[in-house]
Amino acid sequence: MRTKVVIIGSGPSGLLLGQLLTNAGIDNVILERASKAHVLSRIRAGVLEEGTAALLDEAGVGKRMRHEGLPHDGFDLAFDNRRHRVDLHELTCGKRVLVYGQTEVTHDLMDGREAAGAVTVYEAGNVQPHDYDGARPYVTYEKNGNTHRIDCDFIAGCDGFHGISRKSIPQDAIESFERVYPFGWLGIVADVPPVGEELIYANHPRGFALCSMRSTTRSRYYVQVEADERVEDWSDERFWDEIRDRLPTATAEAMITGPSIEKSIAPLRSFVAEPMRFGCLFLTGDAAHIVPPTGAKGLNLAASDVRYLFDAFREFYIERSSAGMDDYSNKALSRVWKAERFSWWMTSTLHRFPDQGAFGQRIQHAELDYLFQSRAALTMLAENYVGLPY
Structure with missing residues (x-):
């Protein structure tokens, strides 16, 4: 041929x-x-x-x-038991993203x-x-x-x-x-409505969490786990308990849970x-x-x-x-x-690292706090998230 x-x-x-x-x-x-x-x-x-x-x-x-x-x-960034919205459309003069699997x-x-x-x-x-x-x-x-x-x-x-x-x-x-990160993402897919209308990224002392979606009836959720964790050790009940612990109280209470249809751990x-x-x-x-x-x-x-x-x-x-x-x-x-x-x-801003200690956690907190006090910083985040021009 x-x-x-x-x-x-x-x-x-x-x-x-x-x-x-x-x-x-x-x-x-x-x-x-x-x-x-x-x-x-x-x-x-x-x-x-x-x-x-x-x-x-x-x-x-x-x-x-x-x-x-x-x-x-x-999308939302969650920390200090609150959700803070990043308005991509307003910060980038009309740009947006599209959720499609x-x-x-x-x-x-x-x-x-x-x-x-x-x-x-x-x-x-x-x-x-x-x-x-x-x-x-x-x-x-x-x-x-x-x-x-x-x-x-x-x-x-x-x-x-x-x-x-x-x-x-x-x-x-x-x-x-190459840089290999000392943790992975445990992710599940479940046929339940998403907990929010947009994605929620969470920084929490227990570790990172992400609430995503594939449609209005199918959700994709993640939690940060140790690099050597096994998916077999995570029941659906354990996963739902863990992700709710990492979200603001009001968001956790609104979350609808259900059986997972896919579950896996991805290294970063x-x-x-x-x-x-x-x-x-x-x-x-x-x-x-x-x-x-x-x-x-x-x-x-x-x-x-x-x-x-x-x-x-x-x-x-x-x-x-x-x-x-x-x-x-x-x-x-x-x-x-x-x-x-x-x-x-x-x-680096949203995950817990094994060696970051109290100082590193305060730096993360200051970074997140600064984001929502500075339009320039939020614009940098928004421009990169919607995608830089070709």
């Missing part, structure tokens, strides 16, 4: 890139090691920046998102790809990129006992932190930066790999960077990578210019590091 772009990975970044390329008449094939059902079973991010939502509209898959997504003009984004993109007749190979085993540092790259994979080869012009590595794309690059050609880390281009191989999304989920930047940062990479491919094939590809890594990394800074700041 021959195509212009081979995309490794059918998560949101791979599917979004593929949809944009297909709409532009640029042939592409997606290779995914998991099954379609497994990809759709992943329950992850759910807060979309305006730029991400606009990109989904551009890809022609935004109709259901616009109908079912929940526009949010702000990553699973739904993936579903919409898959439907769009199938409608366009584009090729996706699921359960592709032993995917390997070859000769990406030369003029004739290709990718091999195994399916139904046979080895297949796809020749191409470019390879887009959209296969996540543990994928083969970054692992295929020689160690001396890539530099990694910050990670960046530089550069994001190696010859004809380009890294996007989690293949190149990870952010703590505190600032809701993971999916949105992957979308901004896709914005830059799609523009670069379009310039190459339609305008016959390689300038966008040459600038891809620098442009993407500039936005990546700003998002890393913001996610690190929110994580």
Whole structure:
């Protein structure tokens, strides 16, 4: 087989890139090691920046998102047994975020790809990129006992932190930066109404908590836990008791509880790999960077990578210019590091760290107190939360 772009990975970044390329008449094939059902079973991010939502509209898959997504003009920070609202809409001259689950984004993109007749190979085993540092790259994979080869012009590595794309690059050609946090997030999904109309981030002596949602009838809640905690040790009853202890009294009393339909613990880390281009191989999304989920930047940062990479491919094939590809890594990394800074700041401000002591807790309190006394500080928070411009 021959195509212009081979995309490794059918998560949101791979599917979004593929949809944009297909709409532009640029042939592409997606290779995914998991099954379609497994990809759709992943329950992850759910807060979309305006730029991400606009990109989904551009890809022609935004109709259901616009109908079912929940526009949010702000969110709450809870501390000292009170909720304090951050008015995103007012602080950013009319911008907002949209609550719409990553699973739904993936579903919409898959439907769009199938409608366009584009090729996706699921359960592709032993995917390997070859000769990406030369003029004739290709990718091999195994399916139904046979080895297949796809020749191409470019390879887009959209296969996540543990994928083969970054692992295929020689160690001396890539530099990694990482910070592993000494805690994780225990999260549950439950078919109960959210406790608030918007998200609530809580700083509490017992640890961080987050009240999020996927719809008006499905809630997503998190509490900070030790890094070595086991999900098996957390019954639903224990979880509900813990999160209510970390919320303001009035909010805790208003919370409706119910059986969880999904429960998991996610470790927190910050990670960046530089550069994001190696010859004809380009890294996007989690293949190149990870952010703590505190600032809701993971999916949105992957979308901004896709914005830059799609523009670069379009310039190459339609305008016959390689300038966008040459600038891809620098442009993407500039936005990546700003998002890393913001996610690190929110994580540091809202979580309890083992070594912070009484002094560190007072610093956190002063930081939060200052936020709501300074419009400039709140504007910084709001501008980053709704998403910096591409």
